[in-house]
Amino acid sequence: MAEALVIRNLSRRFGGLRAVQDLSFAVNEGETVALIGPNGAGKTTSFNLITGYYRPDAGSALAFGRELVGLRPHDICAHGLARTFQVARPFGKMTVLANVMTGAFLRDRRLDAARAQAHKAIDFVGLSAKADTAARDLTTIDQRRLELARALATQPRLLLLDEVMAGLNPAEIDQAVALIGKLSQRGLTILIVEHVMRAIMAVARHIVVLDHGLKIAEGAPKEVVQNRDVIRAYLGTAYAQVSSAGGSRC
Amino acid sequence: MLTTIVQAVVNGLLIGGIYALVSIGVTLIFGVVKIVNFAQGEFVMIGMYISYFLAARFGVDPLISLFVSMPLLFVIGVLLQHFLIRRVLALGDMPQIFLTFALSLLLVNMALLLFTADYRTVQTPYSETAIHLGGLYVPIAKLIAFAVAMMLSGLLGVFLRITDLGKAMRAAAQSRDVAMLMGINPDRVFGIAVGVALALAGAAGSLLMPFYPVYPLVGQVFVLMAFVAVVLGTLGNVTGALLASLMMGVAESLGIQFVGADSGLIVVFAMLLLTLAIRPKGLFGGWSR
Amino acid sequence: MQGALTSRGLWVCALAAAALALPLLISSGFVIDIFIRILLFALIGVAWNLMGGYAKQLSLGHAAYFGLGAYTSTILLIRFGVSPWIGMLAGGAVAMLASLPIGALCFRLRGPYFAIATIAIAQGLMLLFLKFRDFAWGAEGTTIPNLGQAPLMMQFESKAPYYYILLALLAVGLAITWRIERSWMGYYLVAVGEDEDAAEAVGVDSLLIKRNIYLLSAFLTALAGTFYVQYIYFIDPNTAFSFNVSVEAALVSIVGGIGALWGPVIGAVLLEATSALLQSWLGGGHGGVQLSVYSLILITVILWRPSGLIGVLTDAYGRVVRATAAYAQKAPLDG
Numbered sequence: 001m002a003e004a005l006v007i008r009n010l011s012r013r014f015g016g017l018r019a020v021q022d023l024s025f026a027v028n029e030g031e032t033v034a035l036i037g038p039n040g041a042g043k044t045t046s047f048n049l050i051t052g053y054y055r056p057d058a059g060s061a062l063a064f065g066r067e068l069v070g071l072r073p074h075d076i077c078a079h080g081l082a083r084t085f086q087v088a089r090p091f092g093k094m095t096v097l098a099n100v101m102t103g104a105f106l107r108d109r110r111l112d113a114a115r116a117q118a119h120k121a122i123d124f125v126g127l128s129a130k131a132d133t134a135a136r137d138l139t140t141i142d143q144r145r146l147e148l149a150r151a152l153a154t155q156p157r158l159l160l161l162d163e164v165m166a167g168l169n170p171a172e173i174d175q176a177v178a179l180i181g182k183l184s185q186r187g188l189t190i191l192i193v194e195h196v197m198r199a200i201m202a203v204a205r206h207i208v209v210l211d212h213g214l215k216i217a218e219g220a221p222k223e224v225v226q227n228r229d230v231i232r233a234y235l236g237t238a239y240a241q242v243s244s245a246g247g248s249r250c
Numbered sequence: 251m252l253t254t255i256v257q258a259v260v261n262g263l264l265i266g267g268i269y270a271l272v273s274i275g276v277t278l279i280f281g282v283v284k285i286v287n288f289a290q291g292e293f294v295m296i297g298m299y300i301s302y303f304l305a306a307r308f309g310v311d312p313l314i315s316l317f318v319s320m321p322l323l324f325v326i327g328v329l330l331q332h333f334l335i336r337r338v339l340a341l342g343d344m345p346q347i348f349l350t351f352a353l354s355l356l357l358v359n360m361a362l363l364l365f366t367a368d369y370r371t372v373q374t375p376y377s378e379t380a381i382h383l384g385g386l387y388v389p390i391a392k393l394i395a396f397a398v399a400m401m402l403s404g405l406l407g408v409f410l411r412i413t414d415l416g417k418a419m420r421a422a423a424q425s426r427d428v429a430m431l432m433g434i435n436p437d438r439v440f441g442i443a444v445g446v447a448l449a450l451a452g453a454a455g456s457l458l459m460p461f462y463p464v465y466p467l468v469g470q471v472f473v474l475m476a477f478v479a480v481v482l483g484t485l486g487n488v489t490g491a492l493l494a495s496l497m498m499g500v501a502e503s504l505g506i507q508f509v510g511a512d513s514g515l516i517v518v519f520a521m522l523l524l525t526l527a528i529r530p531k532g533l534f535g536g537w538s539r
Numbered sequence: 540m541q542g543a544l545t546s547r548g549l550w551v552c553a554l555a556a557a558a559l560a561l562p563l564l565i566s567s568g569f570v571i572d573i574f575i576r577i578l579l580f581a582l583i584g585v586a587w588n589l590m591g592g593y594a595k596q597l598s599l600g601h602a603a604y605f606g607l608g609a610y611t612s613t614i615l616l617i618r619f620g621v622s623p624w625i626g627m628l629a630g631g632a633v634a635m636l637a638s639l640p641i642g643a644l645c646f647r648l649r650g651p652y653f654a655i656a657t658i659a660i661a662q663g664l665m666l667l668f669l670k671f672r673d674f675a676w677g678a679e680g681t682t683i684p685n686l687g688q689a690p691l692m693m694q695f696e697s698k699a700p701y702y703y704i705l706l707a708l709l710a711v712g713l714a715i716t717w718r719i720e721r722s723w724m725g726y727y728l729v730a731v732g733e734d735e736d737a738a739e740a741v742g743v744d745s746l747l748i749k750r751n752i753y754l755l756s757a758f759l760t761a762l763a764g765t766f767y768v769q770y771i772y773f774i775d776p777n778t779a780f781s782f783n784v785s786v787e788a789a790l791v792s793i794v795g796g797i798g799a800l801w802g803p804v805i806g807a808v809l810l811e812a813t814s815a816l817l818q819s820w821l822g823g824g825h826g827g828v829q830l831s832v833y834s835l836i837l838i839t840v841i842l843w844r845p846s847g848l849i850g851v852l853t854d855a856y857g858r859v860v861r862a863t864a865a866y867a868q869k870a871p872l873d874g
Contacts, residue, residue: 051737072746073739082741089731089737093798102730105723106742114723155739254743286651292586347597348793351654351804355786355834362704362827445871466827472664477655483654523644526656530647 003062004029004189005050006159010059012049019045021213023059027158027206032190034200034221038234043163043193044086046210047160051083052076063158071134078106082156086163086193089142092136096127096146099135103153114153118214121149125179148179158189165196173218177202201225253385258507259500264392266499267399271454273476273491274403275447275482281423281486282443283335288350290476291469293323293448297455298464299365305372305459312372312459313394316452323452327445336437336446352513354469361466369463377460395457403492404454406446410488419443423486475502478522479487484532494533554832562699571698575770577811579763583784584803586710586759586793590752591789592798593725595732596646600657601760601788603664604634606779608761609768610675616675616683616692623693626764632786634761639676642753642840647747648804649735658785665780667845680775683768701770706764709804712759716800726751729798760788783830790833794840796849805849810836 005027014022020042027033035043050061052073061068068076082103100118108114108218123133125145130138135146135218144164151159161180165173173196180203184190200207200221207224209217209238211233217224224230272294297319304310304318327504334353338345376390410416422429422439430436454472455464462468476491479498483490498521505517525532565571583605588594611633612626621629645656669678688696695701719725730738731745739745768774787810792798797807812827815835821828844850 051740053739072744074742075734077742079742084739085737089734089740091733091737093733094726094729098726098729102726102738102743103741105726110721111722150741222608286655288651334838334842338845341841341845342593344595344597344793344797345841347651347654348789349841352597352834352837352841355830356838359827359829359831359834363831474659478659481648481652481655515662515666519659519666522656522659526644526647 002029003027004031004064005191006060006062006182007046007050008060008062010046010049010061012045012059013055018213022054023213025208025215025216025218027189027191027234029157029189029203030184030187030194032184032203032209033206034201035191035208035210036194036195037216040211040212041210043164043210045213047083047095047162047193050076051081051160056218065109077156080155080157081160082151082154082158083160084147084162084164086146086166088140088141088147090135090138090146090150092134095132096122096138096149097131100153103150106154117155118153119147121152123148124152124182126175134242135185141168142184152183156188158191159183159192161192162174162193163193163195165194165199168196170198173199197225208235254507255504256385256409258503260386260388262500262503263496264388264396264499265503266456266496267396269472269475269479269499270492271401271450271457273479273495273516274473274488275450276476277480277483277486277488277491278406278443278447278472280480281442281488282419282519283331283440284347285335285339286350287444287447288347288473289354289357290447290451291471291473292354292361293326293451293469294455294458295357295361295464295466295469296326297323297452298454298459298462298468300359301454301456301459302345302370302372302464305374305532306370311374312456313461316398316456317454319452319505320449324445324449327448328441330448332437333446358466358469365466367465367467368464371463372459374460389461391460395461398453398457402450403488404432406450406487415439417506430516453493466513475499475518478518478525482521482525482532483532487532487534490532490534546793547630548581555710562702568698571702573811573815574643575698575702575705576815577807578709579628579767580787580791581807582705582709582712583760583788583803584807585716585794586756586763587788587802588792588798589686589716589719589728589759590749590756592792592796592802593728593732594722594749594752595798596749596753597650597654597789598657598658598698598756599654599785599789600661601756602780602782602784603657604757604760605636605764605767605784605788606661606664606668607634607637608764609774609779610764611761612765613681613683613774614674615769622691624691624763624768627693627762630761630765631758634757638753638757640752646749658782661780661782661785665776666823668776668780676775678776680773680778685772689830701766705766708762713800713804715755715759720800724751726771727754732798735747771825784831786833790837792847794836796847799847799849802847802849805852806847809848 001164003026007026008024009025010020013179020094023046035046037043049056050068052068052071052075056069056130059069059224063081064077087109091102094102097115097118101114103119108117119131122128122133127142127145127149130142135143140145148164165176168176180190180192184203192203204221207219207221208215209224209230216229216233254263264331264429272290276287276290279285285300300319300322301312301315305312340351359495374391376394380387380389381393410420418429419442421432422434422436431446444512475498476495480491482497483492498518501517501521502514558646561574562571563692569740587598587601591598608627608630611630613698615621615626615629616623641660642764645653645660648656668675686692686694688694690700727738727743727748730743731748735745790804791810792803794809795804798800807837810833813832817829817832842850
C-alpha cells in the first residue's frame with residue numbers, strides 16, 4: 001500500500017521547550033491513524049509542523065511523495081492536505097455556505113461549481129438547514145461541523161482532524177465516528193488527534209502515542225492500550241505496575 | 251572628534267529617557283490590554299499643558315507639577331479604560347485601532363481649538379543652565395528629566411516583578427482567560443495598566459516642559475518615536491521599549507550631528523524599515539515560524 | 540428574493556439618474572464643489588475599502604498613493620507636456636509599483652502595527668518630496684498652468700465636467716468592487732480579513748491576495764490624486780501626502796459601512812456634508828473644529844455601530860419595507 005504521509009525525524013523547540021523531538025511515523029493511503037498522548041505531548045504542534053504553520057528545526061514530512069517542509073499552508077492544502085483547528089475558526093462574518101464555498105474555490109473558481117461542491121460538503125456534515133446562517137451565530141458544535149465541511153470542500157486526499165470530539169456527548173460522538181467512517185470508506189486518508197478513547201478505538205487502524213514531544217509507542221489499538229509506557233504517560237507509574245499484572249481496559 | 255560623538259551620544263541618551271516613558275506606556279497597554287494606544291502622545295501633550303498652566307498661573311515649577319500631572323493622568327487612564335476601551339475589547343482590531351486613533355484626533359483638535367497652535371514655553375531657573383563634565387555639555391533640565399525617567403522606569407520594573415498587582419498584570423498580559431480563572435479581575439488590572447501608562451506620559455510631559463515648547467501637535471513627534479521603539483523593542487516588552495528608546499535617542503542624535511538638522515525623522519524611518527525588513531518581531535522577538 | 544434584487548436595481552438606477560442630473564439642476568459653484576468633494580472622498584474611500592473593509596488591512600497611509608498619483612501626472616504634465624489623462628494612468632502605475640515594496644514590508648505586521656507602518660511610509664514620502672527640489676519643486680510645490688477650456692488636458696472652465704469625470708471614476712470603482720464582491724476573490728478577501736491563518740488552511744494564498752488588492756487600491760487612489768491636482772491647479776507635498784487624506788480615506792468607509800459596497804459613499808456624504816455645514820456656520824478661522832467633529836462622529840460610530848451606519852440605513856429600510864408589506868396585507872381583510 002502506498003504511503004500517504006511519511007514523517008521523518010521531525011523536531012521543533014520553542015526556546016527551552018522541545019515540543020516535538022525526532023518524530024517519525026507513516027500513514028498509509030486510505031488508513032485512519034490516531035495521534036494520541038497527554039496534554040502538551042506535541043500533537044497539535046505536529047499538526048502545525050506538517051501543515052506549514054511552524055517550520056520544523058529538523059526533519060521532513062513527505063505527503064504523496066512531495067516534501068512539505070518549507071511550503072506555506074495554502075500550498076500544502078492545494079497539495080491535498082486539509083486540516084481542522086482545535087478551536088474552530090470560522091469566517092464569522094460569512095454564512096455557512098460562503099465559508100464552505102471559500103474552501104471549494106481552491107479547486108474550481110466558478111461560482112456555481114463552488115456552490116454545488118459546498119452544498120455537498122454541507123449536506124454531508126448535516127448543516128443544510130443552517131446554510132444561510134452567519135457562522136458566528138452557530139453553536140460551537142455546528143462551528144466544528146462547519147470546519148469539517150470547509151476542509152472537505154477543498155477535496156483533500158489527507159484530512160487532519162484536531163480533537164473534533166472534544167466536548168461531544170455520546171450520541172454526538174457516534175455521529176462523528178459515523179462521518180469519519182464514511183470518509184474513510186471513500187478512500188480518504190485520515191490523521192486524527194483525539195482524547196476520546198471510544199472514538200479512537202472505533203476509527204483508528206493504527207495509533208501513534210506521543211509524550212513530551214517523543215513517540216513512546218505505536219501499533220494497533222489493542223496493543224497500544226496495554227502498553228506500559230502509554231499507561232504510565234497518561235496515568236502515572238502506579239497504574240502501569242497494576243496493569244502489568246493483567247491487561248487493562250480503557 | 252571623539253568628544254563630538256560622545257556629546258551626541260549623551261544628548262541622545264538624555265532625550266531617550268523621555269522617549270522611554272512614552273514608549274513604555276504604549277508597550278504596557280499593548281502587553282496587558284492588547285490594544286495600541288494611538289493617543290499616547292496626546293497624553294504627553296496634556297501633561298505638558300497641565301504643567302504649563304500651573305507654571306504660568308501659579309508659578310509652580312514643572313518638576314513639582316509632576317505630583318499633579320501624574321495622578322491626574324492616572325485617573326484619566328482608569329476612566330478611559332472603564333468608559334471607552336472596555337467597550338471595544340471584544341470587537342476586534344478595527345474598532346480598537348480607530349477608537350484610540352479617533353481619541354488622538356479629538357484631543358489634538360480640541361487642544362487646537364482651546365489653546366491655538368501657538369508654541370508656549372516655561373522658563374525655569376535651570377532651563378538654560380548646564381554642567382560641564384570633561385568637555386561635555388550636559389543641560390541640567392534634560393539631565394533631571396533623564397534621571398527621573400529612569401527612576402520611574404525602574405520603579406515600574408520593580409512594581410511589575412515584585413508586587414502582586416504587577417504580577418497580576420503580567421499574568422493578564424500572558425493569558426486573560428487563565429488570569430480570570432485565577433481570580434484576577436481583568437478590568438481592574440487593565441484599568442491600572444492604562445492608568446500607569448498615562449501617568450508615565452504625563453510625567454514625560456512635565457519633565458519636558460522646562461526645555462521643550464508645548465503646542466497641540468507636540469505629542470505626535472514623541473509618539474512616532476515611541477511606536478518605532480516599541481516595535482524595535484518587541485511589542486509588550488517593557489525592558490525592550492526602554493532599551494530601544496535609548497537607542498533611538500542616540501541614533502537620532504547622531505543623525506542630527508553628522509547628517510543634518512532634520513535628519514532625525516529620516517533616522518527613525520530608517521530604523522523602522524530596518525526592523526521590519528530584518529527582524530520584524532523586534533530585538534527580543536519571540537518565536538518565528 | 541427576486542423582488543429584493545429588482546428593487547435594489549431600481550434604487551441604483553434612481554440614484555444614478557439623480558447623480559447625472561445634479562449639475563444640471565444646481566447652478567451654485569459652491570454647492571457643486573461640495574458634491575465634487577463628496578465624490579472625491581467616496582472614490583478614495585472605495586479604494587480604501589477594498590483593502591481595509593474587505594481584507595481588514597487597515598491602512599492609515601493611503602495619502603502615499605494619492606500623492607504619488609498627483610505628483611506623477613503633474614511632473615509628466617509640466618516637464619514633458621504629457622496630457623493628464625495619460626498622466627493619470629501613469630500615476631496609477633507608479634502607485635501600483637510603489638505598493639509592492641511597501642506591502643512586502645508592511646504586511647509583516649498585523650493589525651495596529653500595519654497601520655502605524657503605513658502612516659510612517661506616507662510621512663516618509665512627504666519628507667522625500669519636501670526635500671526634492673530637483674524634479675518635484677520641494678516644499679513650495681507648484682501650480683499647473685491654466686489652459687482655460689482644454690478637455691484634452693483635463694481642464695475645464697466650468698465645474699460640471701469635473702463632476703462627471705469624478706462620477707465616472709467612482710462608478711468604475713463601485714463596479715469593480717461589485718464584481719469582486721461576487722467572485723471568488725471577494726470570498727478570499729473576506730476570509731483573509733476574518734482569519735488569515737484559517738484562510739491559508741483552505742488554500743487561500745493570503746500574501747498574494749493582499750498584494751493584489753493593494754495594487755488595485757493604490758491604483759484607484761492615485762487616480763483621485765491626479766484628479767485633485769487638475770481640479771485645484773496646485774500641488775505641494777503637504778496637500779498631496781496629507782495625513783487628513785489618509786484619515787478621511789479610512790473614515791468614510793468606517794463611518795459609512797466597512798466592507799460594504801455603498802459604505803464609502805454613505806460615509807462621504809455624511810462627513811463632507813458635515814464639513815461643509817461646519818464651514819458655513821463657523822467660517823474658516825477655527826482650526827480643529829472639522830477634525831474634532833469627525834473624531835466625535837467616529838467614536839460614536841465605533842461605540843454604537845462598529846460595522847458602520849449602513850447597518851442603520853438597511854435596518855431602517857427593512858423596517859419601512861416590512862411595515863408597508865404588513866399594511867398591504869392587512870388591506871384586503873379590512874376592505
